[in-house]
Amino acid sequence: MSGYDRELISNGNPMEAIVGFSRAVRVGPYISIGGTAPVDADGKTVGIGDVAAQTRQCLTIIKGALEQAGSGLHDVVRTRVLLTDIERWREAIDVRKDFFADVRPVDTIMAVTRFVNPEWLVEFEVDAVISGWHAH
Numbered sequence: 001m002s003g004y005d006r007e008l009i010s011n012g013n014p015m016e017a018i019v020g021f022s023r024a025v026r027v028g029p030y031i032s033i034g035g036t037a038p039v040d041a042d043g044k045t046v047g048i049g050d051v052a053a054q055t056r057q058c059l060t061i062i063k064g065a066l067e068q069a070g071s072g073l074h075d076v077v078r079t080r081v082l083l084t085d086i087e088r089w090r091e092a093i094d095v096r097k098d099f100f101a102d103v104r105p106v107d108t109i110m111a112v113t114r115f116v117n118p119e120w121l122v123e124f125e126v127d128a129v130i131s132g133w134h135a136h
Helices: 015-020 051-068 086-100
Strands: 006-009 024-027 030-036 076-083 106-111 122-129
Touching (some): 024 051, 030 051, 051 086, 051 122, 076 086, 086 106
Antiparallel strands (some): 006 024, 024 030, 030 122
């Protein structure tokens, strides 16, 4: 992959600079989006106690980051769902289907003990490859 430009995608979260991370990184046609939490523009948790609402917020943030990187949900090849209560996996997957029914990326569902903010019930990670991409 040498020779590809590395583009850092930010959504303005102040923690990005403090911790040293990006919302997404694009290298050529490859886009990786790290753990995305269910927060609003002010960093407040969306949908406290509601896995479906939190999933929708995570995926909405991810959709925006992909679009900022010149891509979209249609280019997603992998999703990772991290849940604090694995028994509630179907609530997250039912919402995931709304976003990816036609794309059908591979998926991993994992249980975690907790997130940095205990109000978060779910986080998502996504990898995308821009189809039909050619180096200029």
